Amino acid sequence: MKKRRLVAMLATVAVVASLFAGCAGKTENTEKKPGQEQKAQKSDVRIGLSTDEGGLNDKSFNQAANEGIKKAQEEFGFQYKPLESTQKENFVPHLQTLALDANSDLTFAIGYQMAEALKEVATQAKDKNFAIVDSVPNEKKDYLGNVQYLTFKEEEGSFLVGAIAAKTTKTNKIGFIGGKEGPLIGRFEAGYIAGARAVNPDIKVVVKYADSFGDANKGYELAKGLYGEDCDIVFHAAGGVGLGLFKAAKEIKDGGKQVWSIGVDQDQVLTITDANKKPMYADVILTSMIKRVDTATYLAAKEVVEGNFKGGINKVFGLKEDGVGIAPTSRGEIPDDVKDIVKQNVSNDAIQLVDKYAAAIKEGKITVPQKPEEAKTFTTDAIK
16 A cells, blocks of 8 residues: 555656646747736746546536636636546645645645545645645644635535425426435535425435446436436436436436436536537536535635635635525526527526525525435425
8 A cells, every 4th residue: 555655656746846847937938928928927826736536527526626726827827736636545645746746835635535635744744735625624623724624515505406306396206316425415415305395395305325426337327227216307416426417317318208417516517518518418407506616716726825825714605605506507697609509497486486595594594404314304484
């Protein structure tokens, strides 16, 4: 194990060192446009990111984190390097490479699976800044002073798509595919069940877990099974596993049976495209639960550039903070270049209903359960 870790670390050191060296401020490259040269010289800040197993192009969680940093890079012109972790053995060496060898001013760890690795590296490098998405110690005393913890109220956004599912289903039976069981994905599951039960306490929700965030084939198999059990809508919170869900939904709908899927993290109607950048599953994705990981990473990067970064705190993003919600395309907010492909799939009645639920959650009239066992008995009369 130690030997493999050492080999992985040495390999990533070489890669990042060479890439960051190429960003060190040389100006003799005449192929760059004037604007690009000026942008590259705006800031000497270096920022790194290590994904979890889903990779940068998971069309979901990791991709959103990456896009938030790239947005900040466009604005502030710092140096940025992401590394993809395909297995847990990559976590520590990638974080060490970015923070220590590449001398990053801020290193992001994307995903709760990296919590122990981050703790190890951040403890080694107390003079460096870190941020981790979806993980925070249970006790405040265990917060590290050089780490910013970025967490979300996934249950609130999932409640809204659960309500949409219950309002839309024809079979009164809906499904959920989770990545790996635990408190984080449990919040997605709990919110989805609670939102569906708020609309119809008698609805049936069938839950399956893939034990993966990257196995699209597993997602396909689970989705086929759920649709075969008469679930006509399936929500996933499983990263790249969701690609298999969409494939299964498309096949079934093309075969003549109306089924829907629900995406996660990003507006997946728009983010999952073919080689021509055209949406692939616009006709089977009912909506998506938006989790603004891009907002969280953008703000942390901005703070480092501006010298305002604070470690030892947990920043929580819920409906009030515009950290979660439903996809813009669900409201008919569709880019002009894909209006011939993308339509508003959610009914206006469902949109009006979820807006009422969102307002009630923000006002504290509804507290969305975070645990699936609590969600299974959830009822509310906050919305008549």
